[in-house]
Amino acid sequence: MQIRDFKPKNQFFLAPMEAVNCTSFRILCLRRGAGLVYTDLIDADEFTQFAKETSVLDAIKKFVNPNSEDQPLAIQLAGAKIENLVFAIKELENYCEVFDFNVGCPLGKVLGKKAGCYLMKHPDNLYKIISEIRKTTNKPLSVKLRSGWDEKSINAVEVAVELEKLGVDTIILHARTKEQGYQKKSDWNLVKKLKSIVKIPVILSGDVFNSYDAKIAFEKTGCDAIIIGRGAKVNPSIFSQLKSFQKASKKDKVYCKNEVNPVKDFLEWLKLYRKIERRNNFSEIKDHALWTSTECKNNKEVKQSIVNSKGEEELIKIVKELKF
Ligand SMILES: Cc1cc2nc3c(=O)[nH]c(=O)nc-3n(C[C@H](O)[C@H](O)[C@H](O)COP(=O)(O)O)c2cc1C
Known part of the structure; x- marks a missing residue:
């Protein structure tokens, strides 16, 4: 598994989670074995405004709070104003190994800015933004998609194909629509389909809570890596457990292993x-x-x-x- 020139030490990453992924939580997950950790969503408009009102350094401290142990780090940005995204990327480039662009956020405060999952509905806007981001940075770039806006407009595969052409290095797919929220299981068949169509690595997001889930997710979808959200929130040591995922059996529940405390x-x-x-x-x-x-x-x-x-x-x- 390689994202452009970045080689993570394993295939299990910490997913972006607002109000969870502070620097100290990211470091804990790295200590437990995460191969890469994501910040939560950083709104490029808020970052830019804060930097202008105070200083760039203060904005970096507020939104990323960098720490030498917090590596390898992926910074997730959201927004629709290209000038603010470009500003944030230039200022944050030295603080991460990977940039991620959020195309999944369902929250009104983000959708209202024509960002997050709004861009699944308006992919032409997304392609313009990604072209500019790609011109701005040579850093490895992931884009985190949902399946689509709702069940009638599932378009993640088509969108991913275009993003690959624009130079995106990996796709993270949380295979639920915006309308589904957390209802139903995420659609791993869609992850499998995506994997069979694009050449860039595909990262699965959704419903991996233990080593056995991980084993089945790899077998069923052929994905290149898995990014873990809620499973890590309740059990950061999931990353230690996942080291032996190949041997996992149905009996492997969340807390049944010695290394989990x-x-x-x-x-x-x-x-x-x-x-x-x-x-x-x-x-x-x-x-x-x-x-x-x-x-x-x-x-x-x-x-x-x-x-x-x-x-x-x-x-x-x-x-x-x-x-x-
Ligand atoms: C508390 C919480 C906050 C989240 N915040 C973000 C976020 O800031 N950016 C993002 O792309 N996804 C966010 N997500 C979605 C997760 O990254 C992930 O895609 C989703 O939870 C499915 O994975 P899971 O089943 O491993 O939790 C959040 C999820 C949770 C539970």
């Missing part, structure tokens, strides 16, 4: 958070504790006690007592 993951993340992030946001820390507790015993009661906790000391005590 959600409590240790949370405490290590918290230590990184305190050292690296430029904020102390208790509700953000609580969110990570809630995700950590996803598969624990007495899940409902535990979640409530995490929500009710008043301070970090109390929260840490609850997490340390989690039983899986």
Whole structure:
């Protein structure tokens, strides 16, 4: 698996996730074995405006918060204003191995700017943007697509074919439409079809939660890599488990392996958070504790006690007592 001149050390990457992928979480996933980690969506307009109001360095700190351990890093951009995308790319080029362009975001704040999944509906706009991005940077470039806008207009394969012609180096396909949200399973048959048509690597996104899912995803689709979102959110150690995916069997559930220790993951993340992030946001820390507790015993009661906790000391005590 190679994306232009970038060779990841394995085929399992951390997917972009807004409000999850802070630098400290990305570093934790890299420590657990992720081959590449993605930032969450960076709005090129917001980045540009902030850089102009403060300074480029302040914008880079706010939106990426670079750290020497946070490599290899892919920076995901979204937007429709070419001048702002070009500005962001030029300023961020030295901070990542790969750029990704988001064509999947379903949120109103992004669609309203004619960006994200809006571009699946208006692919000519997308092609103009990608041509300009390609002229701006020689960095490896991935584009993250959805299947299409809705089930009547599934066009990911046609769009990907055009993107390949424009010099995009890899396609990430989250094979659900914007209208589907997370209903139904993602359509791995579409990933298989895409893989059979384009020559550039194809990265599968959607519904890989353990080693067995990964094994089946590779077998069924022939994809070149897998990018993991929700599975990593609740279990960053999924990347350690995935090392032995070829031997996985149906019995391999999320927490059944020795190398998985959600409590240790949370405490290590918290230590990184305190050292690296430029904020102390208790509700953000609580969110990570809630995700950590996803598969624990007495899940409902535990979640409530995490929500009710008043301070970090109390929260840490609850997490340390989690039983899986
Ligand atoms: C909390 C959350 C935030 C997300 N934020 C982004 C984002 O910023 N950019 C993006 O391209 N996809 C985003 N996604 C979609 C994921 O990258 C991924 O495509 C999707 O969740 C399917 O993969 P999974 O089944 O492994 O979670 C987000 C998903 C979640 C759960």
